Structure formats: structure tokens, C-alpha cells
Amino acid sequence: MRLSTAAFLVAGVCISQGAAAEWQLNLAPGATEISRSIYDLHMLIFYICVAIGVVVFGIMLWSIVHHRKSKGAQAAHFHENTLVEIIWTLIPFAILIAMALPASKTLIEMYDKRDGEVTIQITGYQWKWRYQYLNEDIDFFSSLSTPRAQINNEEDKGEHYLLEVDNPLVIPTGTKVRFLLTANDVIHSWWVPALAVKKDAIPGFINEAWAEVSDPGTYRGQCAELCGKDHGFMPIVVEALPADQYQQWLADAKAAKAADAAAADQELSLEQLMSRGEAVYNSQCAACHQANGSGIPGAFPALAGSPLIVDNRAAHLDIVINGKPGTAMQAFGKQLNAVDLAAVITYERNAWGNDLGDSVQPREIKALQP
Amino acid sequence: MSATTANRRLALRLALAAVLMFGFGFLLSPLYDVFCRVTGINGKVTRTGAVTEAVQVDAARQVRVQLIAVNNEGMPWGFRPEQHQLSVHPGEQTLIHYVAHNPTAVEMVARAVPSVAPAEAASYVQKVNCFCFEAQTLAGSASQRMPLVLMIDPQLPAHIETITLSYTLFDITADQVGHQSAPQQPSARRVSL
Amino acid sequence: MLTQAVAHEHHHGPPPGLMRWVLTTNHKDIGTLYLVFSLVMFLTGGCMALVIRAELFQPGLQLVQPEFFNQMTTMHGLIMVFGAVMPAFVGLANWMIPMMVGAPDMALPRMNNWSFWILPFAFAMMLATLFMEGGAPNFGWTFYAPLSTTYAPPSVTFFIFAVHMMGISSIMGAINIIATILNLRAPGMTMMKLPLFAWTWLITAFLLIAVMPVLAGVVTMMLMDIHFGTSFFNAAGGGDPVLFQHIFWFFGHPEVYIMILPAFGIISHIIPTFARKRLFGYPSMVYATASIAFLSFIVWAHHMFTVGMPLAGELFFMFSTMLIAVPTGVKVFNWVATMYRGSMTFETPMLFALAFVVLFTIGGFSGLMLAIAPVDFQYHDTYFVVAHFHYVLVPGAIFSIMAATYYWLPKWTGNYYNEYLGKWHFWLSFVGVNITFFPMHFIGLAGMPRRIPDYALQFADFNMVASIGAFLFGLSQLLFVYNIIQCVRGGYGADSRVWEGAEGLEWTLPSPAPYHSFTTPPDLREQGGEH
Missing domain, CATH: 2.60.40.420 (Cupredoxins -  blue copper proteins)
Incomplete structure (x- = not known):
């Protein structure tokens, strides 16, 4: 009773998830000529494998059904047959060559070195x-x-x-x-x-x-x-x-x-900088320093209450722009434009209880950017 | 020969084989370099130095050379080629410049590591004069033009129409300092801000 | 002559107490230690797999954070490969090979003790990294540089030492097995009469001696890059991160066969026993095993089709990899031909062996698909690969170990295990394995990369199915543990032959097998031999 309820619940969750997203079981043919020939190759090899599987597992299943002791089957005594063994070495070899030819052709197409525009x-x-x-x-x-x-x-x-x-x-x-x-x-x-x-x-x-x-x-x-x-x-x-x-x-x-x-030369208000800074922070910084600025102890330092931010404005600007070599802290001076940098630094100086009240203007950043 | 002696002898031989295989693991490193030089599989440029033999300039053929500059992690320098693309005749020597700028206040040491795509073209690129693999020291706020003379071997396979030459700039300031003072602690690399 | 090999063994039974296990040089005691250790590691690594599957039950981060997730995937892989599968095969070899070749014990009993007792310390060190600052290794069991060097947590040094210790243990185990098989065979047991489990292990042992030192070499290079300023894998100093992958897979591909060749041997014993018919094509089985071992040294870069190799390299590694299908196919055909016109019964070991043949072959098919370099660009590092190697390792290697355990347990303990529970264990495991790993083919083809803690919504359904299967498979292993414990404690007594169709020297010894196997070697020169 309880088991069937659980199974029902699981099935229900599966169906509701299924309704939300499209199902896909196979490679998609894709959007380029190469991707389509890869798809064809994939299907070809898949069907060959299925065919081999049907034959091998078919013989195995047939033996399991018919050659069982409970049906009175007596074991035969053969244990080798050179001809059969040679044949089933050569046939797979031939199949492999049939696979290798189209595979090599596609691979050579992929390695085309002609000019791209x-x-x-x-x-x-x-x-x-x-x-x-x-x-x-x-x-x-x-x-x-x-x-x-x-x-x-x-x-x-x-x-x-x-x-x-x-x-x-x-x-x-x-x-x-x-x-x-x-x-x-x-x-x-x-x-x-x-x-x-x-x-x-x-x-x-x-x-x-x-x-x-x-x-x-x-x-x-x-x-x-x-x-x-x-x-x-x-x-x-x-x-x-x-x-x-x-x-x-x-x-x-x-x-x-x-x-x-051009915007980098304008004066922005603290509110403007804070709202833009929050967005930049969440996309660029939150993965390591966390959305609430708490960091991850032992791996990524906390920014909330960080002495570097609170006590040393120049060091704060420097580490964001130039990074810290040898650590995960990247040089954002090259990655973000002056407005985004000014905004995110302002945000870090005024969020999560770091209420320093000052703003950093894009002009100031531009002077420091490489 | 008793069984114990036979066992010991076999065990020693097998242990020796294991030790040799350990050595072989290390040997793979230089072997790989040789293999790469012969086949050019990893795109490392190994031909440097002056052109010793007379090379015929193939004026009928043009090869596009793209220049790329990459900064490795934590490298704050400005680093770029003066031109991104040029067209050269195989066999001719071309002078180009990369420009580096150290925006920080402190002296830093960098090393540029070259790489060529497609990798099979690497063995046809000869750098007559190159700043690569040398430690480049720049004082704070200083800039430098770094010259590079290169030549494309006329034997370059015909299907290669474009060669991309990239330089990746690594910050080796800490390593240079590290040789004099205590070795760098790797544990400190990720934890400190 | 042979008695001298065990001259230091004066007593005929084991000494009592804990020190029996610490100081033992007896092949059966050491085999038991290996098997128990392997079972503990299997359950530990299994719990980590369940953490992974629980996090992947639904999209979004629920239970663990990405950094811990990466530690779990890494530790799961390392523990299962080096802690569960390899020690289990060494344990089976310790127990069975002296009995199969008619020897009193392993050739080098004291080294045997060492090779086991290194392992618990190696894994204690490895597991201890979970509690270190910065966490356990989080760079995947393949530990590609520079993620495992410049960017690794500080615990990487302990990981390197643990790998060194496991490597030494494996090499010592391999030396012992080779010496036993080559030097201690009973008179008249020629190489072509050697039982297949011994043959496959002999070849495996040579693979181990060839590649474990290479693994030791590559981790030593890592150690030097991290602590001594060398640049084997660091482009800044003229090194190449791709070199790491070449050396690693030069070890790694033979390693894959180290985990499957002994399984081939086990299956080649079980199927003839329960089909009551001699193994079909014994010589071709031996040659096929040897060719697979040889090929394993020239296919390594098929793990690296996307690193940017030149066309000629891609073609070479594609062709050589496809070739492996030929000897592997020969093995499968031989097993099917052994069943054909046999007189089959379906006790638990046979059920596991049959499942092995079918599911390992499915894993082989996906392996063939992965060998096709252009298509591999789509499969590489997706769940399709995860499905592939779990099909060859779980219903492959692990099922063969379970089959072997049920098959030889009556010989070890003198008691039959509970057949009813054994069948339940088989069917739950069989269903669980397929529910877990079959959908991974689909999500891989649909585009889900491996080693990610969270995924896009179109992968949600099959991930949920896989997680349910994983818990089913995991929990059903408790039946296995219970059944083994019950069997050790008592049960319906087994005679020396145990199974009606069993052939081989090990079945001539009483059940449970005496503490010293063959104190006087059996003479096979008069008989036709087993094969």
C-alpha cells in the first residue's frame, strides 16, 4: 500500500517534469554539414551494433531457453572448431572496415584547413x-x-x-x-x-x-x-x-x-552605481565571494567587513582591476568596462554592512586601467 | 636451484622491470618533445635562430599570418601585437612587434610562450629572432616594443592557407623571486585574496 | 623442493587472535583481508555515488555545493578503481590461484603480507583529505594538469603519496602472482592447461608491472611541479599540459583492462560449470586475452580525441581502438558457444555471469561507438561516456566479482550461501544497474556533460530515473553483505566439488579448503588435464 503510494508520487513528479521540458533520447542532427554526417555515422554504427546484439543475444537466449537441465538437455562434448573460430574473427574484422571507411571520410572533412572568412x-x-x-x-x-x-x-x-x-x-x-x-x-x-x-x-x-x-x-x-x-x-x-x-x-x-x-566620462549617482553594481557583482563575483559577500572559508575570502575594503580604498581598486597573481582573483580591469568596474567596486563598498558611503566614478577607473 | 631461490630471482627481475618502467614514465617527457618536434603535434615552435641555408622566396604564394596575444591568469599587463594580420610570402623574413605595458606600480617579470595553429604548420615556422621563452622584466608603468622576425618555410603544405601564431604571457615574478628566497607554498595560492 | 617454499610455516592451523591477521603470510587469510577491504571500500565509494545521485535527483543545488560535489566524483572514482575493483581481484587471486595451480601457498608469502597491509594506510590517507582545509582532491579521478597541480587544493600532496602506496601494493601483488603461476605449478600443469583465471591474471599482472610505475612517474612529476618548481606540465616553463594526458592514459588504458581481464577469467570458469560443458575455444581465449593486453598499449590517445591531435594521430588511434573489438568479440562468441547445447542451471553465480555477458557486451558496443573519432567529438566527456564505462565496470567487473564470490564462497567457508537471497540480490542488482546506467546513454546523447552538479531542464527526467536506480542498486548490496555474513557463520554444508559441473584442482580440496592448500603437489602428468 505504502509502496504503491510512493511509486505513484515518483511517477507524478516525473510526468510534471516531463511536461516542462522537451524529451530528447538521441543525438540531434545539428546545424552544419559536418554535424549531420556525424549524426548519420552515429546512427549507422548504432544500427550495426543493434544487429550484432540481436544475433548474439538471440543465440544466447535460445540456448538459455532450450538447453537447460530442467528440460532434460544433455551437454554436448564439442569444445573447439577452428573453422567457426576463424569465421567469427574475420566477420567482425570486415564489419570494422565497413565502419572505418565512412568514419575516416568524415574525419578528413573535419580537418579541412582552407581559409575561413x-x-x-x-x-x-x-x-x-x-x-x-x-x-x-x-x-x-x-x-x-x-x-x-x-x-x-x-x-x-x-x-x-x-x-x-x-x-x-x-x-x-x-x-x-x-x-x-x-x-x-x-x-x-x-x-x-x-x-x-x-x-x-x-x-x-x-x-x-x-x-x-x-x-x-x-x-x-x-x-x-x-x-x-x-x-x-x-x-x-x-x-x-x-x-x-x-x-x-x-x-x-x-x-x-x-x-x-562616452559614459565613462560622466558622473554617476550612488544609486545608479549601486543598482548596476549589484547586477555586475552577481554575474562576475558571487560565484566565489557569494551573493551575501560571505565568501567560502578556506577558499574565497569574505568581502563583508573585509579589512582590505574598509581600510584601503586604493588596494581595493587595485585588486579588482589587476587581480592577485597566483590566486583565483582575476584581473577584471581587462574584462569589464570602466562603468561596470566603478559600479561593482561601489557596490562592494556599500553592501552587506560595508556602509562606507563613498562612490567610485568611472573616470577614476579609467586612469588605472591598463 | 631451490624453489625459494627461483622465486626470489623472478621477483627481483620483475621489480627491476617495474623500476625501469618508472624511469620510462619520466623518459616519456623528453620522448614526447622529440615526437612533437618531428610531427609538430602540439604546435610548439621549435625552429629558432638565424636562417642558415639560402631560402628561395616563393613570391607566387601568399600565406596569411594571424597574430594573437593571450594573458594567462592574473597577468595584468597590456599585451598585444601591433598588427593582427599580415600576408607574407614563404621564404621572406618579416619583422613584427608585440607591445607590452606594465600598468602596475611594481616591477614584474613575464615570459611569453608561443604556439601555432594548425599544429602541423608549427615545424614550418622559423623564428629568426624572438623574445619568446625569455624572462622579460618591466618596471612599473613601463612599456616595451618586442621585435619578432619570422619566416615561413616554402615547404609549407599547400592546403595550409592561414597560420595563427599566439603568444601567451605568464607572470613569473614569483618564480624569479622564489629562487632567491623560500620556495613558494602552493597551499597559499588559492586561499589568500 | 616445493616444501621448502613454505619451510617457515610450521603450524598447521592459524594462530588465534588479531595478530593472526596482522602477521599472516597465509594466502587464504590475505585473500580474505583483501576481499573484506574491497567490500568496505565498495560500500564507501558507493555512498559517495549516492551523494552524487541524490544531488542530481533534481535540477538545482539541493544537498551539496559544487566544490564538494567535485570531491565526491573524484573520490568515488579513485576508491572504486583502486580500492574496490583492483583489491577484490587481487583477493580472489590470492585465494584461488595457489589452489588452481596446485601450490601450497603464494610464492612470496611475506611480501604478500606487505602488499595488503600498505593498502589500508594508503586509503586512510586518501580519505583523510576529506577533512583537510581546502577539501579532498576535486579534479576528477583522471586529475588533469594544471587543475591538479597549480590549481589543486593543498591535499593533493597526500593524494600523490596515497597513489604511490597503492602502486607499490599493486606491483608487489603482481610480482607475487607471476611468481606463483610461473614457479609453483603442479607437475604436469603446462601453460596451456592453466586455468583461465590464472591465465588472465598472469597477463593482468604483467600489465600492472608495466603501467603502475608509469602512474607513479606521472604523480611524481606532479609533485615536482607543485613543490620543486619544475615545469613538466606547466606551459609557462616550457612544459605541456597535454603531456600529462598522454602519460596518464598510457597508464590509464591498460588500467582499464587490468580491471576487466580477471573478470574474463572468472566468467570463463563459471559458464562451463553451470552449462556442464567444457569451455569452447580455450586456446583462442588465451590468445584473445594476450591480444587485448597488447592492444591496450597502443590505443591510449582515444581518450584525448579533442585535445587537438593531427589527423594522422586521430586515424591511427581510431583504427587501433576499433581492432580491440575483434578479440573481445571472440571471447563473447566463445562464451555463447559454451552455453550452446549445454545443460544449463541458473544458480546465482551463473545469473551474474549471464548478466555479465549481456551487459558487458552492451558496454562494448558503446565502446565501439566511442572509438569512432569523428562521432567521439559529440560523445566525449558526456554522460554517454559515463554510461559506457559504468556498463563495463559495474555489470562487468563488479558483477564478475559478485559471481566469483557466490561461486567460491562454499569452497571458502564450507557452507552454501542462501540461494533464495542470492537470487533476490541478483535481480535487484540487475534491475538497479540498468535503471541507473541505461538512461545515462540518453542524457549523454542529448548533450549533458559529465562531472556537473546541476543541469538544464531537458535532462531532468532521466536523471531522476537514474538516481532512483542508483538507490535501488546501492541498497540491494546490503543483501549481499547479509548473505555473506550468514554464509560465514554457518549453513548447509558443501562437499568438495560444490557444483555439479565444477572442474579443476581447487574442487579436489575439501570444503572449507584447508589452511595450507597442496602440501604435496598433485601430479597431472598422467591425466589428460583439465582442458
């Missing part, structure tokens, strides 16, 4: 991605935008929970896009299933991959190599746009950058 440098950081468009003066970081409250089960989870970022990578369709991968700290791996690109980003080394996306759309992926605490929280979002829209996006991105540079 767009080149994007991708750098893995603990725990975000940086995209730099070569020759385009566009350079931005892309980090998880799912609110911490959703991760901590304080809010309902959104449709793209953990697969959404603040700044997606934008690429044109119908063009060969080259990716140059490297990492800033540990090994990461940049993986977007729909593009069939998974390549390790290794500190000190540069790796190459490419994709030619045929259909416009939003494609999501994740870091595939264990890279520390927030390995599960550094997704990748790629937006593939038709060529004209891509050009428009490039122009907009450059305009936005110019606007930010």
Missing part, C-alpha cells in the same frame, strides 16, 4: 568564455545569466536554465567561421553539439576548429572539461545570423562600445 578567438576562463573577433575590435566576456536564486531553488527555473548567457557569441551563417581556442587558467573544452565542435582550450596552446552553420538560430552548449568549482555553470550560446543581420550586429556592437566609452 571570420576568425574568432575563444579563451576559457574559470568560469566564463571570452570571445575576440580578429580584425573587428570586438572583445567581450560571456558568462552564465541564470540568476543564483534559480540555482538555489528560490525561484522557478526558466526555460533555458543554465544554458543562457549575458552576451552570446554571434556568427554569420553560410560562412566558414574559424575558432581559435586557448585558456587563461586550466583546461576547458568548448562544445556546441549543434555545431559538432568540441575542442579543448589549453592554457599556453592554441587549438583550431571551424563550423559553417547552414540554418540561422540559437545554439546552446557547455564546457565539457572539468575545470573546477563552476564547471557546470559556464554555458555557451551561439547565435547564427544571416550575413546582413550579422553585419548589422557588428555595427551595433561597435556603437555600443563607443557609447560605453
Whole structure:
């Protein structure tokens, strides 16, 4: 009675979850020619395995059913047969060759080294991605935008929970896009299933991959190599746009950058800085120092009541802008613009009981930025 | 020969084999370097120094060279190539510059580590003159132009049209200091702010 | 001659008390110690797996934080590989190989004592890291540099020493097994009459001697990088993090076969016994085992298809990996041919062996799929890989260990275990394993990376199913423990042959087996031999 109630509850939870998300059992064919030929290869090998399985397990099951002692079966005495053994060595060999041919063909296609028109440098950081468009003066970081409250089960989870970022990578369709991968700290791996690109980003080394996306759309992926605490929280979002829209996006991105540079010369109020600073803090700092500034003892220092913040304004600015070599504290001076830096430093100086009352202006940051 | 002696002798031989395999594990490190030099599999540039033989410039062919600068973690320097892309003829020597700027107030030491993509092109890139792998010291707020002369071997396989050369800048200030004072405590690396 | 090997053993029974176990040089006592240790580690590592599955029951962070989650995945892997599976096989080898080859004891009994007693200290050190500042190792059981060097918690040094100790223990165990098989075989037992469990273990022992020192080498390089300023794996000093992966997998792939070859031997004993028919193709079984061992040295980089190898490297490692399917296939065909036209009964060991054949083969199929380099770009480091290696390790290695335990328990204790409970244990484990690991194929193909504490919503259903299966599988192991304890304490007495179809020297000894196995070696020269 109690068991059936439990089973009913479990089934109910499963169904309600199932209604919220789409089901997927298999690889998706993806959005590039390579990803589709990989999908075909996957299905081919899967069916070959199923066929072999049916034959082998079929004979085994037949023996289990018919050659059992309880049915009076008498054991035969054969224990070798050279011909049969040679045959079942050669047949798998032939099947393997049949698999290896299309596999090699796809692999050679993946290693095509011809020129790409767009080149994007991708750098893995603990725990975000940086995209730099070569020759385009566009350079931005892309980090998880799912609110911490959703991760901590304080809010309902959104449709793209953990697969959404603040700044997606934008690429044109119908063009060969080259990716140059490297990492800033540990090994990461940049993986977007729909593009069939998974390549390790290794500190000190540069790796190459490419994709030619045929259909416009939003494609999501994740870091595939264990890279520390927030390995599960550094997704990748790629937006593939038709060529004209891509050009428009490039122009907009450059305009936005110019606007930010102009804003850096303005005086901002404490309220403006605090509200922008909270958002920046939650996306850039809260993963380690925690949303309430308490840090993690033994690993990441607390910011609430931190002597460095309270007693030494210059040191506070320096550590945020230049980082602390040899620790997880990165040099944010290169990652964030002056307005965001001013806002987040102001926020850290005025949140969680650090009520210092002072504000840091973008101008002050600009003077210190490299 | 008694069974005990036979057992001892076999055990000693097997132990010796184990010790040799331990040595082989270490040998894999130089072996890997040799293997990489021959096949260029990890994209390390190993050809440095002046061009000794006369090389015919292949004026009919153009290879695109992309230059990339990467800062490793915690490296606050500004570091970039003066130009991101150029077109060269295989066989010709090209001078390019990287610019480094130390924005901090203190003297720092850095080392630039090169890497080439695609990796199979690495053995065709010759750096005639290079700042790589040397310790670069910059005083606080100082800047420096760092020259690099490179040549692409005309034997570069025809299907390679673009070569990417990247430099990753590592902060080795602590290591340089560490040689004089006590060795760095790794336990301190992650805990302190 | 042979009596001299045990000249230091004067008494005929074990001395009483705790010191019996501390000072013992008896192969059966040491085998028991290994098996009990392995069971304790299996349950410990299993609890860690349940922490992982409990956190993954639903999306969102509920029970543990990401840093502790990473410690759990790392420790689960290390404990299961080095603490549960490997010591269990060494324990079975200790118990059975002297009896199978007609020897009085292992060839080097005092070293045997050492090789066991290092282990508890190694694992005590490893588990102690959980309570250290910065926590236990959190970089995965594959501990890729630089996450395990520059970015590691301080406890990594203790982890390195623990790995060194386990390595020494394994190498000493391997030396002992080789010496026993090569030097202490009964007169007339030629190599081609050697029982398959001894054959597979002989090959495994050579693999251990070849690769455990390489593991010791790679952790020593880590130690030097961390503490002595070398740069084996640090690009800043001219090293290469990818070198770490090459050396690790040069150890790691043979290591995978170290965990499965003895299982092949066990299954090759159990199936003929319960099919009441000689093993089909004994010589091809031996050759297939040897070829798998050889191939294991030239396939390592298939774990590294995404690190950016040149085309020629990818092709070579793809082809060599696919080749492994041939000898593995031969083994499966031989087992099926042994069952064909046999006279089968289905006691617990046979049930586990049959499940082994089917589920290991499924793991082999996904292995073949993973070998295909272009497709591996989609599978690599996803739950598809997790499903694959759990299929070959849990219903593969672990099921074979359980089968062996039920198969030989009457020989060890003199009592039959409770068959009814044994069957319950089998069916619950079989269902639990499949509910746990089969859905992982789906979530892997759908795009869920491994080693993440939280996941997107489309993976939620199958993760929940997998977690339910994991708890079912985990809890049903309590039946196993209970059944073993009951069997040791008493039960229906077994005769020397135990199973109707059992063949081999070990079944000529009374049950329970006497403290010293064959004080006078049996002479096989007159007979046709077992095979």
C-alpha cells in the first residue's frame, strides 16, 4: 500500500517534469554539414551494433531457453572448431572496415584547413568564455545569466536554465567561421553539439576548429572539461545570423562600445552605481565571494567587513582591476568596462554592512586601467 | 636451484622491470618533445635562430599570418601585437612587434610562450629572432616594443592557407623571486585574496 | 623442493587472535583481508555515488555545493578503481590461484603480507583529505594538469603519496602472482592447461608491472611541479599540459583492462560449470586475452580525441581502438558457444555471469561507438561516456566479482550461501544497474556533460530515473553483505566439488579448503588435464 503510494508520487513528479521540458533520447542532427554526417555515422554504427546484439543475444537466449537441465538437455562434448573460430574473427574484422571507411571520410572533412572568412578567438576562463573577433575590435566576456536564486531553488527555473548567457557569441551563417581556442587558467573544452565542435582550450596552446552553420538560430552548449568549482555553470550560446543581420550586429556592437566609452566620462549617482553594481557583482563575483559577500572559508575570502575594503580604498581598486597573481582573483580591469568596474567596486563598498558611503566614478577607473 | 631461490630471482627481475618502467614514465617527457618536434603535434615552435641555408622566396604564394596575444591568469599587463594580420610570402623574413605595458606600480617579470595553429604548420615556422621563452622584466608603468622576425618555410603544405601564431604571457615574478628566497607554498595560492 | 617454499610455516592451523591477521603470510587469510577491504571500500565509494545521485535527483543545488560535489566524483572514482575493483581481484587471486595451480601457498608469502597491509594506510590517507582545509582532491579521478597541480587544493600532496602506496601494493601483488603461476605449478600443469583465471591474471599482472610505475612517474612529476618548481606540465616553463594526458592514459588504458581481464577469467570458469560443458575455444581465449593486453598499449590517445591531435594521430588511434573489438568479440562468441547445447542451471553465480555477458557486451558496443573519432567529438566527456564505462565496470567487473564470490564462497567457508537471497540480490542488482546506467546513454546523447552538479531542464527526467536506480542498486548490496555474513557463520554444508559441473584442482580440496592448500603437489602428468 505504502509502496504503491510512493511509486505513484515518483511517477507524478516525473510526468510534471516531463511536461516542462522537451524529451530528447538521441543525438540531434545539428546545424552544419559536418554535424549531420556525424549524426548519420552515429546512427549507422548504432544500427550495426543493434544487429550484432540481436544475433548474439538471440543465440544466447535460445540456448538459455532450450538447453537447460530442467528440460532434460544433455551437454554436448564439442569444445573447439577452428573453422567457426576463424569465421567469427574475420566477420567482425570486415564489419570494422565497413565502419572505418565512412568514419575516416568524415574525419578528413573535419580537418579541412582552407581559409575561413571570420576568425574568432575563444579563451576559457574559470568560469566564463571570452570571445575576440580578429580584425573587428570586438572583445567581450560571456558568462552564465541564470540568476543564483534559480540555482538555489528560490525561484522557478526558466526555460533555458543554465544554458543562457549575458552576451552570446554571434556568427554569420553560410560562412566558414574559424575558432581559435586557448585558456587563461586550466583546461576547458568548448562544445556546441549543434555545431559538432568540441575542442579543448589549453592554457599556453592554441587549438583550431571551424563550423559553417547552414540554418540561422540559437545554439546552446557547455564546457565539457572539468575545470573546477563552476564547471557546470559556464554555458555557451551561439547565435547564427544571416550575413546582413550579422553585419548589422557588428555595427551595433561597435556603437555600443563607443557609447560605453562616452559614459565613462560622466558622473554617476550612488544609486545608479549601486543598482548596476549589484547586477555586475552577481554575474562576475558571487560565484566565489557569494551573493551575501560571505565568501567560502578556506577558499574565497569574505568581502563583508573585509579589512582590505574598509581600510584601503586604493588596494581595493587595485585588486579588482589587476587581480592577485597566483590566486583565483582575476584581473577584471581587462574584462569589464570602466562603468561596470566603478559600479561593482561601489557596490562592494556599500553592501552587506560595508556602509562606507563613498562612490567610485568611472573616470577614476579609467586612469588605472591598463 | 631451490624453489625459494627461483622465486626470489623472478621477483627481483620483475621489480627491476617495474623500476625501469618508472624511469620510462619520466623518459616519456623528453620522448614526447622529440615526437612533437618531428610531427609538430602540439604546435610548439621549435625552429629558432638565424636562417642558415639560402631560402628561395616563393613570391607566387601568399600565406596569411594571424597574430594573437593571450594573458594567462592574473597577468595584468597590456599585451598585444601591433598588427593582427599580415600576408607574407614563404621564404621572406618579416619583422613584427608585440607591445607590452606594465600598468602596475611594481616591477614584474613575464615570459611569453608561443604556439601555432594548425599544429602541423608549427615545424614550418622559423623564428629568426624572438623574445619568446625569455624572462622579460618591466618596471612599473613601463612599456616595451618586442621585435619578432619570422619566416615561413616554402615547404609549407599547400592546403595550409592561414597560420595563427599566439603568444601567451605568464607572470613569473614569483618564480624569479622564489629562487632567491623560500620556495613558494602552493597551499597559499588559492586561499589568500 | 616445493616444501621448502613454505619451510617457515610450521603450524598447521592459524594462530588465534588479531595478530593472526596482522602477521599472516597465509594466502587464504590475505585473500580474505583483501576481499573484506574491497567490500568496505565498495560500500564507501558507493555512498559517495549516492551523494552524487541524490544531488542530481533534481535540477538545482539541493544537498551539496559544487566544490564538494567535485570531491565526491573524484573520490568515488579513485576508491572504486583502486580500492574496490583492483583489491577484490587481487583477493580472489590470492585465494584461488595457489589452489588452481596446485601450490601450497603464494610464492612470496611475506611480501604478500606487505602488499595488503600498505593498502589500508594508503586509503586512510586518501580519505583523510576529506577533512583537510581546502577539501579532498576535486579534479576528477583522471586529475588533469594544471587543475591538479597549480590549481589543486593543498591535499593533493597526500593524494600523490596515497597513489604511490597503492602502486607499490599493486606491483608487489603482481610480482607475487607471476611468481606463483610461473614457479609453483603442479607437475604436469603446462601453460596451456592453466586455468583461465590464472591465465588472465598472469597477463593482468604483467600489465600492472608495466603501467603502475608509469602512474607513479606521472604523480611524481606532479609533485615536482607543485613543490620543486619544475615545469613538466606547466606551459609557462616550457612544459605541456597535454603531456600529462598522454602519460596518464598510457597508464590509464591498460588500467582499464587490468580491471576487466580477471573478470574474463572468472566468467570463463563459471559458464562451463553451470552449462556442464567444457569451455569452447580455450586456446583462442588465451590468445584473445594476450591480444587485448597488447592492444591496450597502443590505443591510449582515444581518450584525448579533442585535445587537438593531427589527423594522422586521430586515424591511427581510431583504427587501433576499433581492432580491440575483434578479440573481445571472440571471447563473447566463445562464451555463447559454451552455453550452446549445454545443460544449463541458473544458480546465482551463473545469473551474474549471464548478466555479465549481456551487459558487458552492451558496454562494448558503446565502446565501439566511442572509438569512432569523428562521432567521439559529440560523445566525449558526456554522460554517454559515463554510461559506457559504468556498463563495463559495474555489470562487468563488479558483477564478475559478485559471481566469483557466490561461486567460491562454499569452497571458502564450507557452507552454501542462501540461494533464495542470492537470487533476490541478483535481480535487484540487475534491475538497479540498468535503471541507473541505461538512461545515462540518453542524457549523454542529448548533450549533458559529465562531472556537473546541476543541469538544464531537458535532462531532468532521466536523471531522476537514474538516481532512483542508483538507490535501488546501492541498497540491494546490503543483501549481499547479509548473505555473506550468514554464509560465514554457518549453513548447509558443501562437499568438495560444490557444483555439479565444477572442474579443476581447487574442487579436489575439501570444503572449507584447508589452511595450507597442496602440501604435496598433485601430479597431472598422467591425466589428460583439465582442458
